Amino acid sequence: xxxxTQMEGPVTLSExxxxxxxxxxxxxxxxxxxxxVQYPGEGLQLLxxxxxxxxxxxxxxxxxxxxxxxxSFHLEKGSVQVSDSAVYFCAxxxxxxxxxxxxSGTRLLVRP
Amino acid sequence: xxGVTQTPRYLIKTRGQQVTLSCSPISGxxxxxxxxxxxxxxxxxxxxxxxxxxxxxxxxxxRFSGRQFSxxxxxxxxxxxxxxxxxxxxxxxxxxxxxxxxxxxxxxxRLTVV
Numbered sequence: 568x569x570x571x572t573q574m575e576g577p578v579t580l581s582e583x584x585x586x587x588x589x590x591x592x593x594x595x596x597x598x599x600x601x602x603x604v605q606y607p608g609e610g611l612q613l614l615x616x617x618x619x620x621x622x623x624x625x626x627x628x629x630x631x632x633x634x635x636x637x638x639s640f641h642l643e644k645g646s647v648q649v650s651d652s653a654v655y656f657c658a659x660x661x662x663x664x665x666x667x668x669x670x671s672g673t674r675l676l677v678r679p
Numbered sequence: 680x681x682g683v684t685q686t687p688r689y690l691i692k693t694r695g696q697q698v699t700l701s702c703s704p705i706s707g708x709x710x711x712x713x714x715x716x717x718x719x720x721x722x723x724x725x726x727x728x729x730x731x732x733x734x735x736x737x738x739x740x741x742r743f744s745g746r747q748f749s750x751x752x753x754x755x756x757x758x759x760x761x762x763x764x765x766x767x768x769x770x771x772x773x774x775x776x777x778x779x780x781x782x783x784x785x786x787x788x789r790l791t792v793v
Binding site: 664 | 683685710712714721722724727729734735737769771781782783784785786787
């Protein structure tokens with residue numbers, strides 16, 4: 568079945584450092600790909616998405632490119648802030664499945 | 680506009696009891712889905728409703744059920760609670776009819792079973 572694999576956390580960075588969180592997926596069709604973020608005590612917020620190969624999703628300085636050849640959707644940010652500290656989830660959705668399949672999440676800690 | 684609203688935010692129940700959680704989607708959204716989040720299993724899909732019809736169901740026992748009303752509000756019910764049902768239950772709504780484009784999540788209901 569479909570699945571999403573994320574790098575283990577926590578990832579600890581200093582403020583203004585470069586961030587990469589790896590995400591790879593397995594899918595039978597051509598899924599849409601998402602990154603969600605969860606702040607402490609909160610639900611999930613959509614960070615960015617890509618619906619087809621080579622699409623780049625971007626939001627708030629975060630970017631991810633849908634790479635079909637490597638089945639990856641890695642999250643990047645050039646300069647992280649303390650306020651970016653949260654748990655990040657990579658997810659996919661296949662057409663007509665009406666559901667999201669999530670990775671295990673990666674906790675990011677950004678130190679001043 | 681108002682986001683996805685889940686009530687209650689926190690709940691403590693005893694083993695063997697049943698519980699009902701409520702979700703009000705964003706106005707105009709007709710798809711509502713439910714997820715269970717636990718430290719051990721992560722985020723797992725429970726079920727999805729669109730126009731009062733369940734379109735997909737996750738791999739959970741029959742103790743977990745849900746429904747959607749004509750105003751798109753949804754409830755999920757867990758009967759005969761077990762300790763392992765302790766989790767954060769998240770509801771998400773979307774405009775989706777044919778496929779999922781973007782899901783908006785509520786803050787969740789934290790259920791503790793003692």
